[in-house]
Amino acid sequence: MSVPLRQxxxxxxxxxxxxxxxxxxxxxxxxxxxxxxxxxSCPGCGKVDYPAEILNQRLSVEDCLAAANECGAPIVSIPGGEPLVHRDMPAIVEGLIKQKRYIYLCTNALLLEKKINDYKPSPYLTISVHLDGGREDHDRSVNQQGVYDIAERAIKLALSKGFRVNINSTLFNNASPERMADFFDHMMDIGLNAIMLSPGYAYERAADQQHFLNRSTTKHLFRDIFRIGKARRKQGSAKWRFSQSSLFLDYLCGNQTYECSPWGTPCYSIFGWQRPCYLIGEGYAKSYRELMETTPWDQYGTGRYEKCAACMVHCG
Structure with missing residues (x-):
């Protein structure tokens, strides 16, 4: 099942x-x-080009648990950077589980085989592995050969140990619908629990600005991928399992229209509470309450703010 019934x-x-x-x-x-x-150092990432004094900073276990309590969200997604680099990540995850929050521990999986025994399977924990496609596509996306093979091996290991494992796939304008369909088929074959999809958002800080999707190319790309998937299911292929609602997947194809709700996914980091969302940095609040009460939410969203124009990402 893509999302467990309990969750x-x-x-x-x-x-x-x-x-x-x-x-x-x-x-x-x-x-x-x-x-x-x-x-x-993924060229499409807007999070890793900070100077060393920033990259060397960490939130403490206490900081993370306090932020979760202050915010109160039932789900906690832990991106990065690479979370498994954080030496206290097992304690952070354990603390969030004690708070009964559903955790998506994101990782590129380079350290997962080494670190897997630091964690225990739990109905509250999903390991979310970054894979942007098959071997050729993913290794190009992360600008390093061999990463895909390490990630797939780590996925199989985590599954064998009883962990719930998803992948998160960010698609860019060089994605091939046919190759992505092949990749999704393969992920189902190895027993992956679910897939999370996202069109690439144009981070201002990203080194590669040439391959982000606009709204039109996003719709055509996902329509083509899902059309191929539907045809393959008729021929007996396994149904792709997604961790997102069918309404969001329909939205990616341009068949639904939604207003953005950036307050639904507040972002907390070493800088504080980011305005207005995970993708756009317009300053920081010192507390969650300050974020909610002083951010001009009505100014953001497609048709209202330039930086939101091409965004169809699930964060909002």
Whole structure:
């Protein structure tokens, strides 16, 4: 199952309580960035080009757990940087599990085989491995040969140890629908739990500005991928399992229109609470309350703000 029933129930109950309380804006996923240091330098990443004095900083275990409590989101996604570089990551994960939050521990998997025994399978923990396609596509995406093979081997190891394992795939304008369909088929064949998809967002700080998607190319790309998948299912291929709702996948194809809700995925890092979202840096608040009360939310979103024009990313 793409999202476990227990998690579906808990999140649905949380949303019901928020609506019952009349809360218009509430957090769903805390984007928790304990560090920006990474062991890769992906050209499409806008998070790793900080100077050494920034890259060497870390959020403490106490910082991370306090941020989760302050925010109250039922889901915590831990991106980076590379989270497994953080020596206290096992304690951070353990603390969040004790808070009964659903954790997506993101990783490029280069250290996963070495670090896997630092963690225990839990219904609250999903290991989310960054894979942007098959061997050729992913190694090009991360600008390093051999990374795909390490990641696939680590995925198989984690699955064999009873962990729930997803992949997160960011697609750029050089993605081939046919190759991506082959990749998704292969991921289902090895027993992956689910796939999370995202069109590449044009980070201002990213080294490669040539391969990000605009809204039109996003829609055509995902329509082509899902069309191929549908045809293959008719021929007996396994159905692709996604960790996102069918409504969002339909949105990627241009069949749905939604207003952005950046407050739903607040981002906390060594700088504080980022305005207005994980993707756009317009300053920082010292507290979650300050973020919610002083950010001009109505100024952001497609049609209202230039930096949001091409964004179709799940964060909002």
């Amino acid at each position: 579906q129930f808990d999140i649905a109950l949380y949303i019901f309580k928020q609506k019952l309380s009349g809360n218009k804006r509430y957090p769903l996923v805390l984007m928790l960035e304990p560090l920006f240091r990474c062991n890769l």
